[in-house]
Amino acid sequence: MNRTLAYRLENVAVQHGWREVLHLPTLEVFAGEILCLVGPPGSGKSTLLRLLAGLQRPSRGQVWFHGELLNYPMPITVQRTITLVFQRPLLLTGTVRSNVEYGLRIRGDAQRHQKALAILERMHLAHLADRPASAISGGEAQLVAVARALAIAPEVLLLDEPTNNLDPARVALVEEVVLADHKLRGTTVVWATHNHFQARRAGSRVALLLDGRLIETAAATDFFAMPRDARTAAFIQGQMVY
Amino acid sequence: MGMRWFFILCGILVVCSGCLNAPEKCITLATTTSTRDTGLLDELIPRFRAKTGIEVRVVAVGTGQALEIGRRGDADVLLTHDPAAEQRFLHEHQGTSRNELMTNDFVLVGPPDDPANVRAAPSGADAFRRIGQAQAVFISRADESGTHHKEKATWLAAGxxxxxxxxxxxxxxxxxxxxxxxxxxxxxxxxxxxFIAQRAKLNLAILHSGDPEWINRYSVIAVNPQQHPHVKDVWAAEFITYLLSSEAQQIIAEFGRSQYGEPLFRASRWPLRNGH
Amino acid sequence: MTACDPELWSIVTLTLRVTLVALVIASVLGIPLGVWLGLARFPGKRLFVALVYTGMSLPPVVVGLLVYMLLSRSGPLAFLEWLFTPQAMIVAQTVIALPLIAGLVMGAVAAVPGDLVGQIRSLGATPWQVRWAVLREARVGVLFALLVAFGRIVSEVGAAYMVGGNIQGHTRVLSTAIMMETGKGDFALALALGGWLMVLALSVNLAAMRLQGRSL
Known part of the structure; x- marks a missing residue:
């Protein structure tokens, strides 16, 4: 595995009012890996992803990206290498095609039509290209959101439980497309999921978050085969109630 | 996309607003509403423009506001009807000339059945006294206009x-x-x-008139260019000369006769008297 | 003047011109201000927002008086010689419309979900691209703001009378003509003019609805 660091977080905390929703003494994300974040709802996965995406300023601590200390808001050149897919599709007003083209259009990409169409075809959405985004189903919209993120060919792809409300065939499609992109371009992926089978299938490493704290980080096989922490064991054996 | 159309529209409109420019020669006349509402100025101003090419822009407000507009230098000529306030205006050196243009008179109007019996009153002050004693309804302008000032003076005379x-x-x-x-x-x-101009729409009658105190004097005042350098005093003087000319005075003297059966104003310089 | 003759036509076109030019200027200033206020966070924002909301209920006569004093020959902007001209009316109506547009656009922009703003940023939008995209998402609210502002200034009479002077053929607009004819007691003509004002407002609203239908 390539051991170059994409992210390094030191003593990072995020506070909402008086409540500390995230507290990470240290976290490393390697370039070109797929790091799966697991943990119950409210454990801080979304906050961590927003932090990595540059949308959430840390209350304290430092975030390094490729060895450079990050300032928030991120410089646009850095921002444009990272993209986050939210739990909800959050499509813009306009057609499906214009949504998938959006990231390319604001970058002034002349080939945006071909690129968008290619990704739409790969996700079996080409027939919806000219439909208004408001007129497609929730599952289709979620796929469009993933396609929109992949269209800009990000260096870092952050996924916040994008397959939550999808049927199994579409879950498989998203996993297939993301893994293929990762394989082809060496994309760094941080993938939050509440489904630890998905983490086992997709992740090169898995990290468990509980109450905003990192409990255990390990290679995917080790994480599930021989958890070091009792809470990890409880989580993967389904004994943790959430 | 809606936004694009909106901005195209913006462009067109901003260009269009260029068409709103003013003509070359024009003066501003601040006047009381009565001269405009009766239609008198519609008779005089087009003739003046045809003669001289000067456009007169009429801002019709109360006499108090008209004098204030003059005081700030926002008009070139004033046409007002409050001699005391006009005298003050001249004493402040705000005006260079004041000429009486025309007169009419104030009349006491009321319901034709005359509940306070003011028809029998020997004078305006006595008529007001009767209204006050009968506590009959009286509507006051209460706006510091020339008419309001005259009303207040009459109440004072009535004690x-x-x-x-x-x-x-x-x-x-x-x-x-x-x-x-x-x-x-x-x-x-x-x-x-x-009143005459609106009489047809009202169920009111003239119940008392002819009090010598109730003369309503309209004067034309030139705003002082020394106070306000922007004032177009030459054109303003032309307009005043025209208003006092026998042509304009004759129009004033005849104005309203055909429509209402009697003239609305008495021209101050027509028919020509000795000394003018 | 009768209910339809050339003088009426000049009143209607002047009304439309003055109102729309004021609306355009107020939009060019007010929409960006509203978007900025809807998105930005800075100390003192609440005070600023309170000021904008107060401006939304500023009495037009007060605006008229202030603009009068500014443009008067004794005022600081006397050199423009704009008093009693359509330009003065445009200035006054712009001042009336500006806080209205800024405030309503701010509300529309603030109603765009925060996650959607984050999503737009995360797709690589620069701050200006974020503002533009959010404005597009809020455009029904923006259109509504423009219609409210149009309705307010097209029917506004206090400031228009004060700074325009209701000069025949020059600064007489529908609202001031209605007031004048009412004062003269010609209720029939005043009502007819009121009808024209409604026709004007209706056509602008219909045009706006077409625009909205096309872009939704």
Whole structure:
């Protein structure tokens, strides 16, 4: 595995009012890996992803990206290498095609039509290209959101439980497309999921978050085969109630 | 996309606003509403423009506001009807000349059945006294206009301080006050011109007139260019000369005769008298 | 003047011109201000927002008086010689419309979900691209703001009368003509003019609805 660091977080905390929703003494994300974040709802996965995406300023601590200390808001050149897919599709007003083209259009990409169409075809959405985004189903919209993120060919792809409300065939499609992109371009992926089978299938490493704290980080096989922490064991054996 | 159309529209409109420019020669006349509302200025101004090419822009407001506009230098000529206030204006060196243009008179109007019996009053002050004693409804302009000042002077002469439910301070123009008097079956003091012009729509009658104190003098004032360098004093002087000319004076003297059966104003310099 | 003759036509076109030019200027200033206020966070924002909301209920006569004093020959902007001209009316109506547009656009922009703003940023939008995209998402609210502002200034009479002077053929607009004819007691003509004002407002609203239908 390539051991170059994409992210390094030191003593990072995020506070909402008086409540500390995230507290990470240290976290490393390697370039070109797929790091799966697991943990119950409210454990801080979304906050961590927003932090990595540059949308959430840390209350304290430092975030390094490729060895450079990050300032928030991120410089646009850095921002444009990272993209986050939210739990909800959050499509813009306009057609499906214009949504998938959006990231390319604001970058002034002349080939945006071909690129968008290619990704739409790969996700079996080409027939919806000219439909208004408001007129497609929730599952289709979620796929469009993933396609929109992949269209800009990000260096870092952050996924916040994008397959939550999808049927199994579409879950498989998203996993297939993301893994293929990762394989082809060496994309760094941080993938939050509440489904630890998905983490086992997709992740090169898995990290468990509980109450905003990192409990255990390990290679995917080790994480599930021989958890070091009792809470990890409880989580993967389904004994943790959430 | 809607936004694009919106901005195209913006562009067109901003270009269009260029068409709003003013013509070369024009002066601003601040006047009382009565001269405009009766239609007199519509007779005089087009003829003046045809003669001289000068456009006159009429801003019709109360006499108080007209003098204030003049004081700030925002008009070139004033046409007002409050001699005392006009004298003050001249004493402040705000005006260079004041010429009496025309007169009409104030009349006491009220319901034709005349509940306070003012028809029998020997003078205007006595008529007001009767209204006050009968506590009959009286509508006051209460707007510091020339008419309002004359009304206050008459109450003073009557020795009465009008107050009570019967005395309504309206705060509006002559037309609105006449209609309120009609609705409330009350009395009011009006200038004859405005009353005659609106008489057809009102169930009011002239109940007292002819008091020598009730003369309504309209004067034309040139705003002082020394106070306000922007004032177009040459064109303003041309306009004043025209208003005082026998042609304009004749129009004033005849104005309203065909429409209302009697003239609304008495021209101050027509028919020509000795000394003018 | 009768209910339809050339003088009426000049009043209607002037009304439309003055109102729309004021609306355009107020939009060019007010929409960006509203978007900025809807998105930005800075100390003192609440005070600023309170000021904008207060401006939304500023009495037009007060605006008229202030603009009068500014443009008067005794005022600081006397050199423009704009008093009693359509330009003065445009200035006054712009001042009336500006806080209205800024405030309503701010509300529309603030109603765009925060996650959607984050999503737009995360797709690589620069701050200006974020503002533009959010404005597009809020455009029904923006259109509504423009219609409210149009309705307010097209029917506004106090400031228009004060700074325009209601000069025949020059600064007489529908609202001031209605007031004048009412004052003269010619209710029939005043009502007819009121009808024209409604026709004007209706056509602008219909045009706006077409625009909205096309872009939704």
């Amino acid at each position: 009465l301080e009008p107050a009570g439910d019967w005395y309504i301070r309206c705060g509006q123009g002559m037309g609105a006050v006449l209609r309120m008097a009609d609705e409330k079956r009350g009395y009011t003091l009006a200038d004859r011109g405005t």
